[in-house]
Amino acid sequence: MYIGIDVGGTNLKAGLVSESGAILAAERTPLVFHGAEDFAKTLAALAGAVLEKGGAAPGEIAYVGIGIPGAVAEGKICYTCNIPLQNVPLSDLFRKYLDLPVLLENDANCAAVGEWLCGAGRGTEQFAIVTLGTGVGGGFILNGKLYAGSGMVGEVGHMVVEKDGAPCNCGRRGCWEAYASATGLIRMTRETMARHPESLLHRLAEKDGVEGRTAFLAAQQGDCAAKALCRTYVDYLACGVTNLVNILQPEAVAIGGGVAGAPEALLMEPLRQIVERECYPRHTGKLPRILRAELGNDAGIIGAALLGRAL
Ligand SMILES: [Zn+2]
Incomplete structure (x- = not known):
């Protein structure tokens, strides 16, 4: 199983996702920005909430994928247009609160992957x-x-x-x-x-x-x-x-x-x-x-x- 997180301009959404791409449990929370550290903590708490809701343990999760509305590289957020996050090592910050591997990617790229594997692009x-x-x-x-x-x-x-x-x-x-x-x-x-x-x-x-x-x-x-x-x-x-x-x-x-x-x-x-x-x-x-x-x-x-x- 995996956790997928979609960072939007106003909401953070997370899902516990099966191998076949089914969402087994989902949670969302409004984005209230109080700095990068707090942002990472909120994402980790959201991931924890879907784990609990789906009755899964961290050990069953291969990684947490996070889609960011901006540019990312090597586990860092380089730039976002809506949230003041620049040069933020989000993967490292996230792992302080929930120790799982993290994959960061641009949100449109995440949507492309989703549609490719489970939607119109199959x-x-x-x-x-x-x-x-x-x-x-x-x-x-x-x-x-x-x-x-x-x-x-x-x-x-x-x-x-x-x-x-x-x-x-x-x-x-x-x-x-x-x-x-x-x-x-x-x-x-x-x-x-x-x-x-x-x-x-x-x-x-x-x-x-x-x-x-x-x-x-x-x-x-x-x-x-x-x-x-x-x-x-x-x-x-x-x-x-x-x-x-x-x-x-x-x-x-x-x-x-x-x-x-x-x-x-x-x-x-x-x-x-x-x-x-x-x-x-x-x-x-x-x-x-x-x-x-x-x-x-x-x-x-x-x-x-x-x-x-x-x-
Ligand atoms: Zn233009």
Whole structure:
């Protein structure tokens, strides 16, 4: 058995995970940051809590895998964007409180491993995942191994898809993330609303505010401006996915994150059509499968727990 921990910006989630990737027990706690030492102690306590809940002893655990929203290398957190942890030897700190081997990895890479072993990527040797949330994340399995590089690999959201386009948090303009993330979709939804006072988008936004799903909900109800907006969104999404396919030639690409829950006919179907029409591997007839990710929020825990199988 393994323990997988998913460190999010607001919550810490841990699971006791079987060899086959089943979550046997899970716990979560809000992230309240009081320094690196306290952070490690909280993670160890969370791991202890899932052990207890699952009725397992530390001796039955091969290792604890921890997914971090940032760059990691050799048991250290090098950088995170949401939590003030830089150059923190998390593995060593953790082991002061719970003496088990620790594997640290970037959270998107953990999600890639989870989907590869237990979700949409099962049975492939070359696999990519793209997550559409606040930003656009990515992770790759190449030749049956996680491609982790030097800790900052897979920042797919920061490839430019529109030269001199919308500004991105990273300092560049026109990054994929500025268009294909939920945040980008919300920005484009607001722009569409400003141009189309007649659009149903306004009525939907009155109720719930502008969300990632607002455009898809309005398009489903036949709103013309929203339908055009969804097509534009999928065009940008497909541009980045096609770029990835051309570089990596994965057998499958999984699309995850909140936006991936959009209706099949408005998101996955047109995405597949564009990628299949435009990607370079079409010349060989080896088209990648473009799939919805299957594990949802559990991908991070499962992937962190099964990291050892992807190294
Ligand atoms: Zn960027």
